[in-house]
Structure formats: C-alpha cells, structure tokens
Amino acid sequence: MPMISKLELANDLINGRFVHYTDHYSFQRLYPFCNENVSGYMDFLNLEGKSVLTVGSSADQAISAIARGSKDITVLDICPFTEDYFYLKKSAIETIDKKDFERLLFYKDYPRTFKNNRHPFALKDYPELLAHLQTQNEESHNLWLTLSNTYSGEIIRKNLFTQDEEKPSVTRQLTDYLKSEKTYLKTRERLAGVTPHFINANITHGIPTDKKFDTIILSNLTTYLNLEEIERLLDSLIPHLNDGGQIMLGYMYRTDEYSTYQEEWDVIYHIDKIKGLNPDIEVKSFQGVKGVLFETPHMKDAVYVYQKKR
Numbered sequence: 001m002p003m004i005s006k007l008e009l010a011n012d013l014i015n016g017r018f019v020h021y022t023d024h025y026s027f028q029r030l031y032p033f034c035n036e037n038v039s040g041y042m043d044f045l046n047l048e049g050k051s052v053l054t055v056g057s058s059a060d061q062a063i064s065a066i067a068r069g070s071k072d073i074t075v076l077d078i079c080p081f082t083e084d085y086f087y088l089k090k091s092a093i094e095t096i097d098k099k100d101f102e103r104l105l106f107y108k109d110y111p112r113t114f115k116n117n118r119h120p121f122a123l124k125d126y127p128e129l130l131a132h133l134q135t136q137n138e139e140s141h142n143l144w145l146t147l148s149n150t151y152s153g154e155i156i157r158k159n160l161f162t163q164d165e166e167k168p169s170v171t172r173q174l175t176d177y178l179k180s181e182k183t184y185l186k187t188r189e190r191l192a193g194v195t196p197h198f199i200n201a202n203i204t205h206g207i208p209t210d211k212k213f214d215t216i217i218l219s220n221l222t223t224y225l226n227l228e229e230i231e232r233l234l235d236s237l238i239p240h241l242n243d244g245g246q247i248m249l250g251y252m253y254r255t256d257e258y259s260t261y262q263e264e265w266d267v268i269y270h271i272d273k274i275k276g277l278n279p280d281i282e283v284k285s286f287q288g289v290k291g292v293l294f295e296t297p298h299m300k301d302a303v304y305v306y307q308k309k310r
C-alpha cells in the first residue's frame with residue numbers, strides 16, 4: 001500500500017475522514033460478507049485440487065474455494081485490508097464455534113430482522129481467537145488488536161466495512177462454510193495448512209505474478225468496467241490460465257441467459273456483447289441472491305464462464 005500505513009488508513013476511515021488512497025475510492029472498505037451467490041456459481045467451477053486466483057475483500061470467495069478443496073490460492077484485491085480480514089475469519093473459524101463466529105461478524109438484521117447486532121466485532125470477547133491470530137499472522141493480529149483497543153466494535157463495523165450485507169439467513173446460503181455446522185467444521189479442517197498468497201493491486205493494471213492458474217474468479221468487479229476494459233482484462237488474464245482453465249468473468253444479479261438487456265444497465269449485463277468478446281464464454285445461471293431471500297429457485301443470478309481450450 002502506498003505512502004500510508006494500513007493503521008493510518010483504518011484510523012481515517014473509522015473517524016469518518018475523507019480519504020482516497022487506493023486506486024478506487026469505493027473499494028477502500030471491506031465487504032463484511034459476500035453479497036453474491038458464491039456457492040451458486042462455484043458449482044460451475046473446477047476447484048478441488050486446483051490453483052485459484054480470486055478477488056474478494058470479504059475473503060468469502062477464498063474461504064469457499066478452500067472449502068471446496070483448493071489448497072493453492074492467490075487473493076488479489078484493491079482493498080488493503082483483505083489479507084487481515086482473511087486471517088481474522090480463518091482464526092475465528094479455527095477457534096470458535098459457528099454461533100460465536102456469527103455473533104462476532106454478522107451485523108445487519110442480527111440476531112433478528114430489522115435489528116442490528118448490539119455488540120458486533122467484540123474481538124476481545126475471544127482471547128483464544130486473538131492468540132491464534134497472532135500465530136497465524138502477527139501484522140494482522142496487531143492491526144485488529146490496536147483497532148479494538150481504540151474503538152468500539154460498532155464503529156469499526158460501521159466505518160471500516162461497507163453497508164452491503166445480506167441478512168444472516170441469506171448470507172449462510174451464499175457461502176459454503178456457513179451453510180451448516182457440518183460445512184463450518186469441514187471448512188475448519190480444510191483451512192488448516194492453507195496459506196494464500198495475497199496481492200494488493202488493481203487487476204486492470206495486470207497481475208503482478210508469472211503464475212498460471214486453473215480457475216480465476218472476478219466476483220462482480222467487471223460491473224465497474226466498460227466493454228473495452230473488460231476485453232482488455234480478459235485478454236490480460238488468458239495467458240495466466242492453464243489449458244482447460246476457467247475465468248469467472250462477471251456476475252449478473254436478477255438475470256439468466258434469456259434476459260433482455262436494458263439500456264440503463266451496466267454493459268456486463270449485455271450478454272450478446274460480452275459473449276461477442278470470445279467464443280469460449282458461456283452464461284451459467286443459478287438461484288440468485290433474491291431467490292435465496294424469497295426462497296424461490298426461479299429468481300436467478302448468472303455468471304460468465306470463459307473456458308480455455310486444451
């Protein structure tokens with residue numbers, strides 16, 4: 001991160017000072033949890049035993065990929081706190097039970113709809129978590145400990161994180177690890193021994209590594225790009241893909257392969273234009289976030305999957 005330490009940036013954000021240090025103002029804050037159906041689209045991706053590059057400040061894409069058997073993970077994000085949040089979540093999964101994990105990190109509509117968690121981010125209630133975090137990543141431990149010694153959990157949760165958070169019953173279905181006690185414990189097992197490589201960078205400027213991957217996950221970051229930028233990004237990523245590898249190129253809410261594009265929508269929703277970029281791009285749909293909320297499988301979200309020929 002340039003010029004300023006993460007602690008200084010966190011202090012500025014938490015105190016509500018206007019700051020613009022990262023490449024993209026909107027992505028300085030952490031996403032508390034994914035707000036797309038990661039679990040839904042992971043059914044279309046090869047992850048078990050694969051090398052994965054994923055975006056994701058909430059760390060949920062990385063944790064879900066690990067839950068599905070990937071041990072070789074690179075996490076790239078513009079947000080400088082991504083690595084620290086990954087280690088916080090990993091240490092929490094490894095030391096506290098699912099109920100306490102949710103009590104620590106859920107905020108909106110927790111424990112009941114229209115109520116917010118009254119004691120969010122109460123890190124000091126979990127000394128065993130902090131002790132484990134220290135063994136995992138000293139720098140992350142020091143950051144979280146300093147912040148929780150300085151601020152209330154509520155102000156950290158409100159100002160260092162975005163407000164984009166689905167209600168708990170939805171979030172549990174969007175990730176793999178929070179679906180049930182069983183998946184939580186399975187994820188705990190699989191997280192042990194996995195040490196991701198973290199890159200704090202803007203992916204549109206290229207990936208600063210020579211490594212090749214089997215699966216690349218872009219979350220919904222292409223929503224913020226125009227068609228030329230999406231094409232350039234795809235072209236820059238294909239050389240980083242092994243033969244037969246896949247790129248999850250973009251996420252579309254409330255859409256399936258038959259949806260008709262509306263002029264006011266972002267270009268990522270223009271299926272003909274995006275598929276026109278490369279003949280090896282397909283659209284895959286699954287129960288969407290709203291489908292999960294309203295418990296109806298017919299409300300779909302979709303992703304683009306590019307598959308490199310063998």
Ligand SMILES: C[S@@+](CC[C@H](N)C(=O)[O-])C[C@H]1O[C@@H](n2cnc3c(N)ncnc32)[C@H](O)[C@@H]1O
Nearest residue numbers: 027034035036056057077078079202203220221
């Ligand atoms: C687009 S956001 C939205 C959250 C997402 N819907 C989810 O469920 O996780 C996902 C992540 O992409 C990161 N991001 C956005 N544009 C990026 C870029 N050009 N390079 C690297 N990371 C980026 C953000 O910091 C954020 O952590």
